[in-house]
Amino acid sequence: MLIDRKRRSYLVWLKADGAYDLRGGRIAHDALIGQSEGTTVETSRGERLLALRPTLADYVLAMPRGAQVIYPKDLALILILADIYPGAAVIEAGTGSGALTMALVRAAGPSGRVCSYEVREEFQRTAARNIARYLGETPTLALRLHDIATGIPDAPADRLVLDLPEPWRVVEPALGALRPGGIFLAYVPTTIQVQQAAAALRASGGFAQVEIVESLLRPWNVEGQSVRPAHRMVAHTGFLITARRVISEGETGAEDGSPSAVSFEV
Template sequence: KIEYGTNVILIDEERGKRHMTKLREGLRFTTQYGFIEHDEIVKILDGGIITASKGVRYRVLKPTYIDYIMNIKRRAQIIYPKDTAAMLMEGDVYPGLNVLEAGVGQGALSIAILRALGGKGTLTSYELREDFAGDAARFIAEFYGEAPNHDIQVRNIYESIDGEYDRVLLDLPEPWQVVPHLEKGLRQGGLLVCYLPTILQVKSCVDALREAGYYDEISSFELIKRPWKVDGRSVRPEMWTFNHSAFLITCRKVEK
């Protein structure tokens, strides 16, 4: 069942349009096909069908991580799920690790890290802007729930890092400014992952990592998701697709 206070995805069977709405007692979801009472939606099981007042059927779904991230109002640029998946896998994030992340933005990556940690280990998140940190904390509480192993700090990672981490994941404009602080902030054998929209940022960051002299396996790449249309005999890549999100850099800290 999908409960009051949580979000639901409603997909109309006419046009296949997806809507995300938060369920509240006594409220109505209004659409061009009439309305649906929230009090009726809570009676439907995940994956079930509900009919709007003008007779159009809607699929009722509990939002997945991707639904949630792609349907929220954006304030900061979020990380696309294909890249989030790669950051967790290439960064080898698993339960029990102590992970540092900066910046937090809207907290999309924070949620993915917390899920990968599975309640074991810790996530420390540095964010420059107090308003973003507050919004992200609310967003994380809404989708992920209580996270006693998560600490969001309003601070500038370009100035310093407190403590030593197993993994550092960076999504901010100048990660090369963080490299000097990783001398103490990332443990030997630990992994660093950076997410960067432009290739000149990649160059500056890789140059700084090489200059530091204690990073091995420095790898820069991008991931392209190319959807295909599969419709009868028409089987081909979609004509219009989202092309570029960002580049990733991964590397491992080793003895100098």
């Protein structure tokens, strides 16, 4: 990633003998390949740029998109609210462009597994390319084309994370997919979706602790003695709905819900 003096950033894929053109001139890829992060390079017109490896947040905002991505502020909160831990078996639905998928894979770590479902093949192709470019090989990730509202074949799982327009359709399949104590999380943009999803979770008899939050991110400018909030902020992007899988009346509770070995294959 190249950053100019106005803090504009440019995502560049390096290859031998390649070049990148921008307003301030041209930069040869060979001038960057093999250099340390934090190097400053000059364009053909003498403009200096800072070279850094993009963070996941940088990459998510700049990568090619098939579907709208979940913003970094929500990705971070999802990992905490869904309690994605190293070794977790995670099922995701709504792969989209792969932003949330990458965050889940990194949080679950090499001993965990993530199975991500998508119903649109073109979105899955875009996500697969985005994931491969940033993470490289991902042996702990399985990408599948399937509508989990019709069933969740890769169960049981410790966590279920949804980015779907109708997450209430997944509540019934989730009862059989989540281990007791497991966490259901859905990301939705509107209050109507929140209302329907929350009602379905509460009516199911198998979920408790239903909670809804949103996050608002406001940067601040600090220059000398001047300290003030930025004029622009990332306000509402979506709501996060969470619930815990519990033993309902008539269930045996055969599994104790403790962190367990991954059950599905990738």
